[in-house]
Amino acid sequence: MPHIQTMKYAGTVKDGVVILEISTALSNGTRVNVEPVTPPPGSTQEEHDIQLPSVGERLRRFAGIMKGMPSDMAENHDHYLHGQPKK
Numbered sequence: 825m826p827h828i829q830t831m832k833y834a835g836t837v838k839d840g841v842v843i844l845e846i847s848t849a850l851s852n853g854t855r856v857n858v859e860p861v862t863p864p865p866g867s868t869q870e871e872h873d874i875q876l877p878s879v880g881e882r883l884r885r886f887a888g889i890m891k892g893m894p895s896d897m898a899e900n901h902d903h904y905l906h907g908q909p910k911k
Contacts, residue, residue: 835844842858850856894904902908 833844833846833848835842897904900910903910
């Protein structure tokens with residue numbers, strides 16, 4: 825059986841067309857599954873539609889708190905972690 829890679833994209837329906845929240849280029853003919861998302865019992869659609877912060881936004885509070893790191897750590901992390909030549 826061939827391996828099928830799946831990815832999930834969020835979106836909304838407008839005038840019968842699914843509008844994705846992110847810009848992505850899906851090739852013509854790409855097969856997709858569409859699954860309506862309903863709010864859990866006892867909550868409103870507005871509460872259900874609240875967007876969580878991205879991973880980057882959630883991790884931003886840790887930016888710049890590491891002490892004793894090389895000043896070029898971001899650019900040369902492969903050098904420091906894996907011994908690759910510096911950029």
